[in-house]
Amino acid sequence: MPEAVVPEPAFEIFRFDTAVAGGTLMQVMPRPDFSFPLDAVLAAMTERTRVVFLTNPNNPTGVSMPLDAIRTLAGRVPHGAVVFVDEAYAEFAGVSFISEVASYPNVIVGRTFSKAFGLAGLRIGCLVGSPDTMDPIRRAIPVYSVNVAAAAAIQAALADLDHLNGYLRQVAESKALLYAACDRLGLTYVTSDANFVLVCAGDRTSELVNGAFARGVYIRDRSSEPGCAGCIRIGAGIVDHTRRCISVMEEVLCATR
Secondary structure, rough: OOEEEEEHHHHHHHHHHHHHOOOOEEEEOOOOOOOOOOOHHHHHHOOEEHHHHEEOOOOOOOOOOHHHHHHHHHHHHOOOEEEEEEEOOOOHHOOHHHOOOOOOOOOOEEEEEOOOOHHHHHEEEEEEEEEEHHHHHHHOOOOOOHHHHHHHHHHHOOOOOOHHHHHHHHHHHHHHHHHEEEEEEEOEEEEEOOEEEEEEEEHHHHHHHHHHHHHOOOOOOOOOOOOOOHHHEEEOOOHHHHHHHHHHHHHHHOOOO
């Protein structure tokens, strides 16, 4: 049976896709610091491996992997297998493998306009890879996979990079505000290359999530993800929204002391 290797935590769709394709999921558990476990991923690969799913930066940790790790995996996967690199948050990290796909024909890079460009509702993105690798995928794409609204929206988004760069600046400021707030509140966190921060709230997770929700702020509980027990993921986008979230976090935690 074909196998898919997935370093955890990861986008849950990778697990669903593997099951739908009739494959076997080979999960690689995370390190305590969420750094990329290259040796463990290599050890999980077998002659039955058909895809290695990677996310760079990772979701929900926001931790980036070295590009050299992607090169190593591309050189070690079995013939006919691919390395899929999900770069949904690459704009925030400022690093991409796209410029190297010509040298690594078994690597496919996925990008989306849902995150940095804010077009999540339009469901538009792209795959970048060598023609021979992409051709089998083309045969599985629905005839009407891109709607006219999405096609018009991405042209407008790409023509307005000032808006994108302005948002990237707000994300950087928001993360700095969140780091400082966590330091004040005694919460540990993972330094992020994405537009969110994974915060380790421990036994205060439920009170934070529920208390924030009651005050109109949504914080995602990621405790069910491998290696993320007691962790919440906080969006770091528009600065005013971040300040509101921090205010609510302080209110909730101070109320329970």
